[in-house]
Amino acid sequence: xxxxxxxxxxxxxxxxxxxxxxxxxxxxxxxxxxxxxxxxxxxxxxxxxxxxxxxxxxxxxxxxxxxxxxxxxxxxxxxxxxxxxxxxxxxxxxxxxxxxxxxxxxxxxxxxxxxxxxxxxxxxxxxxxxxxxxxxxxxxxxxxxxxxxxxxxxxxxxxxxxxxxxxxxxxxxxxxxxxxxxxxxxxxxxxxxxxxxxxxxxxxxxxxxxxxxxxxxxxxxxxxxxxxxxxxxxxxxxxxxxxxxxxxxxxxxxxxxxxxxxxxxxxxxxxxxxxxxxxxxxxxxxxxxxxxxxxxxxxxxxxxxxxxxxxxxxxxxxxxxxxxxxxxxxxxxxxxxxxxx
Numbered sequence: 001x002x003x004x005x006x007x008x009x010x011x012x013x014x015x016x017x018x019x020x021x022x023x024x025x026x027x028x029x030x031x032x033x034x035x036x037x038x039x040x041x042x043x044x045x046x047x048x049x050x051x052x053x054x055x056x057x058x059x060x061x062x063x064x065x066x067x068x069x070x071x072x073x074x075x076x077x078x079x080x081x082x083x084x085x086x087x088x089x090x091x092x093x094x095x096x097x098x099x100x101x102x103x104x105x106x107x108x109x110x111x112x113x114x115x116x117x118x119x120x121x122x123x124x125x126x127x128x129x130x131x132x133x134x135x136x137x138x139x140x141x142x143x144x145x146x147x148x149x150x151x152x153x154x155x156x157x158x159x160x161x162x163x164x165x166x167x168x169x170x171x172x173x174x175x176x177x178x179x180x181x182x183x184x185x186x187x188x189x190x191x192x193x194x195x196x197x198x199x200x201x202x203x204x205x206x207x208x209x210x211x212x213x214x215x216x217x218x219x220x221x222x223x224x225x226x227x228x229x230x231x232x233x234x235x236x237x238x239x240x241x242x243x244x245x246x247x248x249x250x251x252x253x254x255x256x257x258x259x260x261x262x263x264x265x266x267x268x269x270x271x272x273x274x275x276x277x278x279x280x281x282x283x284x285x286x287x288x289x290x291x292x293x294x295x296x297x298x299x300x301x302x303x304x305x306x307x308x309x310x311x312x313x314x315x316x317x318x319x320x321x322x323x324x325x326x327x328x329x330x331x332x333x334x335x336x337x338x339x340x341x
Contacts, residue, residue: 002195005066005133008311009196009235009258009279017304017312019336020067020135021329023319024059028326031058042087046072047116053123060132062326063333067133067196067313068124070189072117074139074200077181078148080114082107091152098151100159104174114185118192125193136194138186140201140240141178141219148174157206164211171215179219183226190231198237198260199223205242212246213253220254228255237281241318248273263288263317267306279311284332290321292328300335308341 002010005018026032032055039045046052055071075093079085081104083095097106125134138144146160147153149171163171186197204216224236239260240250251259251274261270261282270280288299304314314336320329 003066003131003133005313006195006235008313009133009237010233011257011277011279011311013311015340017314017336017339018066018133019314019333020065020069021059021316021320022069024063024065025055025069025071026320027322028320028324028329029058029062031062042073043085046076047113049116049119049123052117052120053127056120056124057127060128063329065132067135068128069135069198070117070121070124070137070194072120072137074137074144074202075147076114076117077139077144077178077185080109080111080185081148081177081181082109083148093147093152095147095151099149099174100151100163104170104177109181111181111184114188118188121189121192121194133195134193135196135198135237136186136189137198137200138182138223140199140204140216140238141175141182141223142207142215143201143203144178144182145171145174145215146203148178157203161206161211164207164215168214175215175219179222182223183230186223186227187230190227190234194234196235196237196257197227198239199256201238201240201243203242204240205244209246212243213249216240216243217250217253220250220256224255235279239281248275251275251278258311258313260315261317265317267303271306271310277310279313280307281313281315283315283317286316286318286321286324289316289328289332290324292325292331296328296331297335300332301339304336304339305341 008018039051052071056068060068075085078095086094146157150159227236235257237258237260238254238256241262258279263283263285265283
């Protein structure tokens with residue numbers, strides 16, 4: 001039988017809300033920190049299937065979330081497309097050669113670099129009960145492209161946004177390669193046991209409306225359509241962080257089955273503006289969870305009440321902060337699970 005989360009992503013509503021948290025498998029957990037210290041670097045941990053499966057399952061074991069999110073990273077796609085990938089202490093991810101300096105055609109694809117991740121999915125699925133939905137994911141093409149072009153993260157995505165205006169053909173070529181690789185990657189996760197997948201678009205909010213249509217909506221729509229064709233019934237969650245008033249167009253034009261909302265979105269506005277019956281996910285501020293206190297329960301209830309009339313997956317508006325106390329997570333889960341609006 002499908003779990004509560006999978007039922008909700010498929011459009012069913014009930015008295016109880018499913019809950020999982022973005023980045024729930026990670027640094028706020030002492031058991032993760034211990035395993036990371038033992039295994040070494042982040043990318044090494046991602047490619048160690050047994051260890052990555054253990055990290056994926058740790059928050060399920062501790063909290064009993066309704067969904068387990070694969071422990072991996074959005075930059076495994078550039079790595080599979082042929083860029084070198086390194087995570088440097090204190091600096092974050094670095095990709096080379098940067099596509100601001102080198103042509104996409106100069107890269108030699110290495111899809112076998114994704115094989116350990118498929119094995120992680122299989123190992124996790126073997127260990128989860130049927131009540132826990134296994135979520136796969138990939139980065140959305142625009143966000144992945146910003147890293148491939150600049151070679152690292154940036155605050156304003158200047159290199160990619162400039163390329164979009166100066167040489168849209170070059171950007172289109174990069175995005176098309178990412179779309180094709182992402183389809184294969186997500187399909188491989190589903191074949192290995194993922195029951196739903198999420199597209200993370202962390203930098204969607206940096207684009208002007210017409211650019212958003214071209215570089216965010218169109219590539220994501222292509223991925224969603226092909227995943228639906230290959231895997232009927234597998235929900236796709238879109239998470240275009242920072243999209244704001246462009247969310248209704250994203251929801252209608254991409255064809256996603258559920259829409260993740262960041263913490264800047266007024267949930268009352270979202271409930272009115274988004275298509276009726278579309279499942280939504282979110283959108284408690286991660287810093288509210290970090291702060292805890294009397295405001296945490298009230299903030300969670302505001303989100304729960306706002307989406308009382310549609311299928312809703314309780315989550316954060318972005319990833320959980322690494323300094324978040326375990327007790328705050330436990331208090332949040334108690335609030336969500338005991339709420340009956």
